[in-house]
Every structure is written in structure tokens, then in C-alpha cells.
Amino acid sequence: MNKRSVITGIIVGAVLGAGLGLSALRGAQGAGEGTTETIKGEVVDLMCYLDHGAKGEKHKGCASKCIKSGGPVGLLTPDNQLYLVIGDHQPINDQLADKAAQTITLKGKVVERNGMKMIENAQVQD
Numbered sequence: 050m051n052k053r054s055v056i057t058g059i060i061v062g063a064v065l066g067a068g069l070g071l072s073a074l075r076g077a078q079g080a081g082e083g084t085t086e087t088i089k090g091e092v093v094d095l096m097c098y099l100d101h102g103a104k105g106e107k108h109k110g111c112a113s114k115c116i117k118s119g120g121p122v123g124l125l126t127p128d129n130q131l132y133l134v135i136g137d138h139q140p141i142n143d144q145l146a147d148k149a150a151q152t153i154t155l156k157g158k159v160v161e162r163n164g165m166k167m168i169e170n171a172q173v174q175d
Contacts, residue, residue: 083160087174090126090155092116092148095133098123105150112149116142124155124168132159133167141171148173 094115097103103111104125116122122134122145134141134155145153157171 083158083169085156086159086168087154087156088124088126088132088159088168089152090124090130090132091150091152092134092145093123093125093131094149095121095123095131098125098131109150113146116146116149124153130166133165134171135167135169137170144173 091104092112093104094112096115097108097111119140119142122140122142124132124134126132134145134157136144154174155168155171156174157168160167160169
């Protein structure tokens with residue numbers, strides 16, 4: 050295993066662990082936490098974006114492949130805010146893989162904890 054694979058594995062574990070932790074904490078907080086928001090940004094695969102800043106049209110093929118294979122999905126806003134994107138209590142990868150590197154608008158419940166932002170129950174807006 051090369052150094053990049055190890056680093057990517059560590060990042061993926063941290064992101065997925067944070068996402069699962071946020072879901073668990075959400076249950077502890079009770080309903081009503083967070084706000085429903087509509088957010089526009091670029092669909093990125095979090096593994097490559099966090100590891101080496103990969104985004105945009107040049108990275109579209111790789112990002113789509115990573116998302117299709119189950120890698121965590123992110124939304125990067127024009128002001129560089131990064132959100133973990135989750136569907137209705139499940140990954141939304143199948144719906145967003147072909148939208149990698151595209152700017153889309155998502156509507157969902159936005160929560161933040163310890164600097165990590167997430168859009169859950171995300172729905173693509175037309």
C-alpha cells in the first residue's frame with residue numbers, strides 16, 4: 050500500500066466516522082436541531098478533495114468513480130464551505146455520482162458540530 054492510499058484511507062475513515070458520529074449525536078440532541086436550507090455548490094468526492102484539493106472538470110471522471118464506489122460525497126460552496134452530503138438516512142451516492150464536478154442546488158437539514166458541516170435528507174433542486 051503506498052503512502053497516498055494510506056492517507057486516503059485515514060481521511061475516509063475520519064470523514065465517515067465524523068458523519069456517523071454526527072448522526073448518533075443528532076439522535077441525542079432530539080428533533081428540531083439544525084435548519085432546513087437550500088445550498089448551491091460543486092459536487093466533490095471528499096476523499097480526493099480533502100487529500101489533495103481535487104475538484105472541477107479535470108477531476109470529474111475520478112470523482113464520479115469514487116462516489117459510485119461508495120466514497121463520501123461533499124458539496125463545496127463558492128465561498129469554500131464544505132458539507133458532507135447524506136440522503137434520507139442513507140448515502141445519496143447513486144443520485145450524485147453523475148453530477149460530480151457540477152454545480153447543483155441541494156435542500157436539506159443543515160447541521161454543524163465541531164467544525165464539520167452536513168446536509169442531511171438532501172434533495173436535489175431543479
